[in-house]
Amino acid sequence: MRITRRQGLLAAGALMAAPLVARAQSRDRPLRFVVNVGLQNLDPVASPSFVTRNFAYLVYDTLVSLDSKGQYRPQMLEGWDISPDRLTWKFRLRSGLEFHDGKPVTSEDVIASLKRWGGRDSIGRRLMAATAELTPDGANAFTLKLSRPFGGVIEALGKPSVHVPMIMPARIANATPPTQQVPEVVGSGPYIFLRDEWVPGDRAHFRRNPKYVPRNEPADGLAGGKIAKIERIEMLTMPDIALRFAALSRGEVDYLEYAPVDLIPRMQRDRNLVFAKASGMAELMYGVSINHFQAPMDNVLVRRALAQCLDRAEILGGAGFGGELGRPDCTSMFMCGATFENNGGSAAIAAPSIDKAKALLAEAGYKGEKIVVMHPLDSPLLNPFGSVLIDRMKKAGFNVDVQGLEWSAIAQRWVQKNPLEQGGWSVVPVVYTGFDMSDPLSNLGVGFNCTGNQPWGYCDQKMSPVIAQFEAESDPAKRKELAKELQALAIDAATFPIAGQFRSPAVWRTELQGVIDFGFPVMWNIERRA
Structure with missing residues (x-):
């Protein structure tokens, strides 16, 4: 269905009528970011869409993450050891990892998640095909034994985009084929998905995970300490380009995944806006x-x-x-x-x-x-x-x-x-x-x-x-x-x-500080200026 300008204006009215807009000057208001298309699928393994990837980074976590320099660093992992022949990899989970349902993250969850991801993703399938064994070593460690050389084990576990090897509970991963959407969203990431407030294709809401334990190091790209500094995040869809620009200019939203190309020259003259510079x-x-x-x-x-x-x-x-x-x-x-x-x-x-x-x-x-x-x-x-x-x-x-x-x-x-x-x-x-x-x-x-x-x-x-x-x-x-x-x-x-x-840059308001300029929306580490 084509979105008309009248529909866009009606959407604008609905947005501005939302109760939270009345507190537009409050530092405690939600961080609102606008994604390119509507969120329909909540499963980062089943869905090949960027919007699902953006969603997943809020609620799930990964074993390895890519930093701003293109280096792969431990995230949920404390570290790993490699045998001299590079065929045996021993991984250790860091302490304090807990799912949103209150259950601890274990090696069993990791193994089930990796096997499910390996049934769908291109690199994951190849890694699993080269794997002889993937076994737990107690609750907080696991071993990957290769049957043949595989040159990119860490790169596979740290794959940053579609499909990302996010970790979910074994009970969900084992019960859901990789081509089917998971029936519930239970991650261990910095934000908790509020499913009751989700409007498919329109908006998704999240609240800060109070039990998330970030790494004790600065945030860098997708790596480092993921500190949720804003209590509530709202992911919105606004099909009308003019509406996106107007909402950002007025401070009704804080961040656009992609700046409207035709409006970039005009937006660059606005001192209240910052453009992403990430390239490569x-x-x-x-x-x-x-x-x-x-x-x-x-x-x-x-x-x-x-x-x-x-x-x-x-x-x-x-x-x-x-x-x-x-x-x-x-x-x-x-x-x-x-x-x-x-x-x-x-x-x-x-x-x-x-x-x-x-x-x-x-x-x-x-x-x-x-x-x-x-x-x-x-x-x-x-x-x-x-x-x-x-x-x-x-x-x-x-x-x-x-x-x-x-x-x-x-x-x-x-x-x-x-x-x-x-x-x-x-x-x-x-x-x-x-x-x-x-x-x-x-x-x-x-x-x-x-x-x-x-x-x-x-x-x-x-x-x-x-x-x-x-x-x-x-x-x-x-x-x-x-x-x-x-x-x-x-x-x-x-x-x-x-x-x-x-290059299609993101754009956000200057009142946001700590924004990670990475190439797609990274919502942790952000806070509002006083």
């Missing part, structure tokens, strides 16, 4: 999620034709990410400016062309079969990208069935494998962070190869042995060469065509 892995990449299970998208020539529709300059410009915000010349699937940036296979997509797309469709024998494109109307990032994508696909000769929906509805259908006539889909414009894209084992076009655990379902047999080599390799130079080979294979198979790298 914190930048974003447009891409096209393709349903490889559905004809005609199971034909590699049709997928390559779709890749030729992705003019990065036009897409980024259409979305407002021109100038210093966009990188239209970037053709690396692993993010330009990141560790594994390379040009493997990039000649094929360096100069995308509608004429090339038409030629590839003719070579594929495409006869106008329907292509269902789910177009996210309520996402300021994805709506303009989808519009350019659809226009160029039509020009190339694709028979496009556009289904404009709110992201929460798309997220529900996206994880299904139904036929087109039963609510299935062919193409979804998406956006991912460098945290997801920069590592080949989590990259959307490489890491899920032949795993069968995601709806897009690609499987390139030539890629599998190279991924296995990358998994086992620990030498940085050799890993970079393998990454280049993997990128060339992924571009050739058009597993996940990329459509442009860019």
Whole structure:
């Protein structure tokens, strides 16, 4: 459903009528942050959505966390020991860990959570496949024994974005398949989810966890001491861009996950606003999620034709990410400016062309079969990208069935494998962070190869042995060469065509201090100035 300006204004009235707004000048008022799309799924393992990841970091915790320098540090763990052959890893939990239901966090909970995550996530599945045993050593320690070398154990446990290995009670993890949403939210993180106040797709509320024991060190990125300094957090959805800007300017909300691109010049003149400066892995990449299970998208020539529709300059410009915000010349699937940036296979997509797309469709024998494109109307990032994508696909000769929906509805259908006539889909414009894209084992076009655990379902047999080599390799130079080979294979198979790298900064009010500029919302460590 398209959100009209009138609906946005009605939403504004509802927001301003809320009782808490009357205390807008109070330092005790909730911290209100606005996310890009509505929260529909509460499970960080079952859902591939960023909004679920944002939600999960409030209520759950992780064994290992990534700091602002890209280093992995213990979080729920006190530490670990590694055998000389690097096949046996012994981990120790730190003291004071407790779930929101009052039960202590134990090694049994950790093992159950990791196994569930390992049944869903790209890196998790590969780590579990290389694991001979994962066993408890009493209540507060556990051992991971590998059956073969795996070069990124700590990187896997500290994976920062979709899907994050959050720890939940064993009773929930063991009883819920990784593709199904957990029936209850019980974490051990700095905030407690108030489920009775949740309005799916609209708002979610949290209160400070009084029993959370933070690490005794400064907060740094996702690592360090997670101190909840504000009693109450409210995660809101505001589809109307003008409404977001007005609410932030008036102090009715405190933080926007993404600044409205068209309004950035105007917002930069407001001395009451601060813009995020995080770059590198914190930048974003447009891409096209393709349903490889559905004809005609199971034909590699049709997928390559779709890749030729992705003019990065036009897409980024259409979305407002021109100038210093966009990188239209970037053709690396692993993010330009990141560790594994390379040009493997990039000649094929360096100069995308509608004429090339038409030629590839003719070579594929495409006869106008329907292509269902789910177009996210309520996402300021994805709506303009989808519009350019659809226009160029039509020009190339694709028979496009556009289904404009709110992201929460798309997220529900996206994880299904139904036929087109039963609510299935062919193409979804998406956006991912460098945290997801920069590592080949989590990259959307490489890491899920032949795993069968995601709806897009690609499987390139030539890629599998190279991924296995990358998994086992620990030498940085050799890993970079393998990454280049993997990128060339992924571009050739058009597993996940990329459509442009860019920076879309968060913005918050100056009265907030201690904000962690990381690349996505981090709500601990924040307090209001006197």
